[in-house]
Amino acid sequence: MKTKDVTAIPDILTTLPLRAKQRLVNEAWQYREALDKAINTVLSPTIGRSGKQFIVEDEVIPLYGVGATPQEALEDYCSVVVEYYESLEEDENELGPSLRAQLEVLRRVFAFVNDTQVN
Numbered sequence: 001m002k003t004k005d006v007t008a009i010p011d012i013l014t015t016l017p018l019r020a021k022q023r024l025v026n027e028a029w030q031y032r033e034a035l036d037k038a039i040n041t042v043l044s045p046t047i048g049r050s051g052k053q054f055i056v057e058d059e060v061i062p063l064y065g066v067g068a069t070p071q072e073a074l075e076d077y078c079s080v081v082v083e084y085y086e087s088l089e090e091d092e093n094e095l096g097p098s099l100r101a102q103l104e105v106l107r108r109v110f111a112f113v114n115d116t117q118v119n
Contacts, residue, residue, distance in 0.1 A: 042109045057077075065079070
């Protein structure tokens with residue numbers, strides 16, 4: 001069995017029938033919209049500016065995203081949230097109390113995403 005390599009997804013998409021490709025693209029967009037809504041609901045990030053860069057941050061967990069536009073900063077922030085969540089999940093058994101609390105907050109974010117996807 002081949003290993004699942006995320007970098008191969010664009011190549012895989014080009015080989016799929018049009019309907020399958022469109023369905024997967026729609027599902028990816030729905031997931032992203034659910035993630036954005038969950039992050040906004042649970043973490044309530046704010047957009048600020050520092051020089052020519054926009055910064056997205058929240059007061060719940062110590063993360064931020066940056067970009068040349070507010071949208072780029074939000075996208076960066078979302079990717080940072082996902083990566084941070086995955087790293088906390090991976091090291092869960094070694095986390096101290098404050099990191100465990102952050103993991104629980106992020107679990108709420110992703111539970112919200114899953115609930116949104118089901119409905």
